Amino acid sequence: MSNTKKMLEYLRSEGLQPTEESFGITFRYQMKNFVYFNNDEDPEFFQLVMPGIYDVNDENRDFVYRAMDKMNAGVKVAKASLVNDESVWLYCEMLIDSTPVFSDLVPRALRILQHAYNQFGE
Numbered sequence: 001m002s003n004t005k006k007m008l009e010y011l012r013s014e015g016l017q018p019t020e021e022s023f024g025i026t027f028r029y030q031m032k033n034f035v036y037f038n039n040d041e042d043p044e045f046f047q048l049v050m051p052g053i054y055d056v057n058d059e060n061r062d063f064v065y066r067a068m069d070k071m072n073a074g075v076k077v078a079k080a081s082l083v084n085d086e087s088v089w090l091y092c093e094m095l096i097d098s099t100p101v102f103s104d105l106v107p108r109a110l111r112i113l114q115h116a117y118n119q120f121g122e
Contacts, residue, residue, distance in 0.1 A: 044097065050089065070119070
C-alpha cells in the first residue's frame with residue numbers, strides 16, 4: 001500500500017475528513033489547513049505542509065524574511081518558504097524508513113508544524 005493511501009487511512013481513522021487531490025491529500029486539523037503531498041515515487045520521504053499561514057506584501061516583506069529566518073533556525077525538521085512571492089507556507093519534511101507508522105509520524109509532524117506556526121507568529 002502506498003504512503004498516500006496509508007495517510008488517507010490514518011486521517012480517516014482519526015475522524016478527520018481528508019480530501020484526495022491530484023497532488024495528495026488536504027485536511028483540516030485544529031482549525032488550520034494541511035496538505036500531505038503525494039511522494040509515492042520516493043516512499044522514504046514524508047512531507048506535510050501548512051499552506052498560506054501569512055500573506056506577504058511590500059510593507060511586511062522584511063518582517064516576513066526575518067520571521068522565516070528565525071523560525072527556520074530554531075525549529076527542528078520544519079522550514080518556512082515564501083510561495084509565489086505572496087504567501088508563507090510551513091513544511092515538515094522527514095526521511096522515513098520503508099515501514100512508517102503513521103500513528104506515530106503524523107501527530108509529531110502536526111506538533112512540529114503547530115510549533116513552527118507559533119514561532120513564526122512571535
